[in-house]
Amino acid sequence: MAEFLRYEQDGHIVTLTMNEPDRRNPLTGNTAVPEFLAAIARIENDRSVRAVILTGAGKAFSSGGDIKDMERQASGQVTGMQIRQEYRQGIQRLPLALFNLEVPVIAAVNGAAIGAGLDLACMCDIRIASGHAKFAESFVKLGIIPGDGGAWLLPRLIGLSRAAEMTFTGQVIDAEQALAWNLVSRVVAPEDLLPIARTLAEQIAANPPHAVRMAKRLLREGIHARLDTLLEMSAAFQALSHQTSDHREAVAAFLEKREPVFKG
Numbered sequence: 001m002a003e004f005l006r007y008e009q010d011g012h013i014v015t016l017t018m019n020e021p022d023r024r025n026p027l028t029g030n031t032a033v034p035e036f037l038a039a040i041a042r043i044e045n046d047r048s049v050r051a052v053i054l055t056g057a058g059k060a061f062s063s064g065g066d067i068k069d070m071e072r073q074a075s076g077q078v079t080g081m082q083i084r085q086e087y088r089q090g091i092q093r094l095p096l097a098l099f100n101l102e103v104p105v106i107a108a109v110n111g112a113a114i115g116a117g118l119d120l121a122c123m124c125d126i127r128i129a130s131g132h133a134k135f136a137e138s139f140v141k142l143g144i145i146p147g148d149g150g151a152w153l154l155p156r157l158i159g160l161s162r163a164a165e166m167t168f169t170g171q172v173i174d175a176e177q178a179l180a181w182n183l184v185s186r187v188v189a190p191e192d193l194l195p196i197a198r199t200l201a202e203q204i205a206a207n208p209p210h211a212v213r214m215a216k217r218l219l220r221e222g223i224h225a226r227l228d229t230l231l232e233m234s235a236a237f238q239a240l241s242h243q244t245s246d247h248r249e250a251v252a253a254f255l256e257k258r259e260p261v262f263k264g
Contacts (some may be wrong), residue, residue: 004034006057009043012050012205013198014043021058024085027116027148029066033090040097050205050212052101053197054124055108061133064115065091070142087147091116095149098123099220102213104204108197109133109184114172119150122157125216126186128198129175130193135183137163156223158183182199209264214231 004025006017016039018025018032027033043049056062073083077110098105098120109122112134119137137154139146146154146167155163158181166173168249175187188196214237219255222230241247253260 003035004030004032005039006158007039009049012048012209013053013096013201014039014049014051015053015055015194018054018062020058020133021056021060023066024063024087024112025056025117026063026066027094027120028064028091029069033094036094037097040101043103044101047209049103050153050207050209050264051201052103052194053108053194053201054105054171055194055197056110058111058187059132060111060117061107061109061113062117063112064117064119070144091148095123095153099149102216104212104216106197106201108193109135109175110190110193112136114138115146115261116148116150119146119148119153122150122153122183125219127178128197128200129178129184129187130190131175131187132190133175133178133184133187134172135166135174135178136172136195137166138172140168152216206262208244208250208262210244210246211241214241 004018004020006015006019008015008017020026020030023030028186043052072078076251078086104126105124107121107127109121109127109129111132112132113121113175114134114136115138118135121135139150145151151167154166157163158166162181165171173181173183175184178184179187186196213247218230218234221233225233246260246264249260249262
């Protein structure tokens with residue numbers, strides 16, 4: 001079986017491409033989850049990586065769950081407890097790993113992001129959409145619920161009312177509506193999607209990697225932490241940051257009116 005996830009590194013930037021276009025890049029019924037987990041672990045352990053771009057091959061970003069796998073789960077061939085374990089040991093490991101990855105991840109949404117495919121995009125830090133992109137929290141259309149963390153992720157991005165509308169109706173929204181609802185930060189021409197994602201990744205990668213990683217951690221913790229807790233974390237992270245060579249280089253470059261060179 002061909003690999004689902006193509007891993008490519010150019011300088012400090014890794015591009016992950018879901019590469020099963022004939023099936024619209026599903027996240028179940030294949031090796032998607034273990035390949036994602038392996039790629040995330042590889043990125044975490046490679047200090048040269050400073051930004052990640054995630055996209056899909058073909059016309060879709062990701063169609064979410066595989067319908068044939070759902071047919072098996074609905075057939076009575078497996079018990080409810082077995083299905084529960086399949087979720088816990090399968091796709092539910094993906095939001096935990098991707099959400100907690102310290103390196104910033106840009107979702108370059110090239111086409112349809114449906115169900116778990118939408119939730120996958122929501123696990124990323126930044127979402128850029130092609131004009132061809134479409135989004136749907138479509139689980140209800142199949143008589144199921146968001147089993148991969150979508151009910152936690154989506155309201156934090158677009159608000160509870162809009163998340164409820166998408167979840168309860170399963171409606172499809174286009175890229176412009178996704179932009180108006182703050183689901184994505186920009187909409188670009190299809191041919192510009194990856195070049196713009198690359199430019200953004202390079203802007204991130206140009207900064208001191210320790211500062212970017214710790215800033216991302218604070219943003220993630222800020223979703224559910226109290227202000228006083230986050231301030232304590234910020235003080236600790238800041239104490240570490242002030243003692244790094246990249247901080248000293250930044251200060252020296254500013255005073256000397258030159259471009260800094262950050263080595264990580």
